[in-house]
Amino acid sequence: MIHPHTELRFVDPKIGHGVFATRFIPRGTITWVRDRLDQAFTPDGVVQLPAIYHDVVLKYSFIDARGQFVLCWDHARFVNHSCDPTCRSAGYDFEVAVRDIAPGEELTDDYGSLNLEYDFECSCGLPECRLRVRPGDLISYADDWDRIVEEPFRNIPAVLQPLWPFLEEKAAVEAALGGKESIASVRRNYVNVAELLCGHPPLTR
Numbered sequence: 625m626i627h628p629h630t631e632l633r634f635v636d637p638k639i640g641h642g643v644f645a646t647r648f649i650p651r652g653t654i655t656w657v658r659d660r661l662d663q664a665f666t667p668d669g670v671v672q673l674p675a676i677y678h679d680v681v682l683k684y685s686f687i688d689a690r691g692q693f694v695l696c697w698d699h700a701r702f703v704n705h706s707c708d709p710t711c712r713s714a715g716y717d718f719e720v721a722v723r724d725i726a727p728g729e730e731l732t733d734d735y736g737s738l739n740l741e742y743d744f745e746c747s748c749g750l751p752e753c754r755l756r757v758r759p760g761d762l763i764s765y766a767d768d769w770d771r772i773v774e775e776p777f778r779n780i781p782a783v784l785q786p787l788w789p790f791l792e793e794k795a796a797v798e799a800a801l802g803g804k805e806s807i808a809s810v811r812r813n814y815v816n817v818a819e820l821l822c823g824h825p826p827l828t829r
């Protein structure tokens with residue numbers, strides 16, 4: 625579920641739609657959480673869907689740590705990629721704002737953390753742009769991304785959290801915030817997609 629102070633807007637014909645803040649969203653705000661209305665499909669489950677659904681699932685879903693294709697039920701599925709995104713995840717099923725997000729600013733995340741089943745050329749145009757975003761980025765950049773998310777994560781108790789009631793991992797987050805555990809690395813969300821899809825008929829995009 626995406627933060628309630630967001631809306632879907634058309635960006636341009638190439639990018640399509642994106643998700644934009646309708647109010648100020650401070651750093652440390654949980655901007656998205658996986659919830660029970662999101663649909664999850666195993667690779668077999670996707671293959672078994674009629675072919676006309678494959679495109680939709682592949683375009684709008686990400687692959688979670690258990691190797692399931694997760695299709696968000698709300699406009700969370702329209703969040704675009706940036707190599708310097710406003711939102712990142714640690715090793716949990718939610719994302720936080722890693723900097724303040726102004727009203728009208730686009731919410732973005734890093735598709736390199738979503739277990740892509742393909743590489744893509746990025747034209748985000750930022751100085752940080754990696755030019756090519758790859759499934760292995762989650763492993764290559766995990767230390768950097770963990771560092772970026774740490775301070776915003778520690779800000780979780782200090783800001784309003786409308787999505788907190790939907791969080792399934794409250795105990796783990798509280799343990800990390802209380803210093804009883806370290807903040808889980810984003811590495812925890814990695815799955816080897818090539819291995820996962822090995823032996824499955826190719827899904828058409």
Ligand SMILES: [Zn+2]
Pocket residue numbers: 706707746747748749750752753754755
């Ligand atoms: Zn980029």
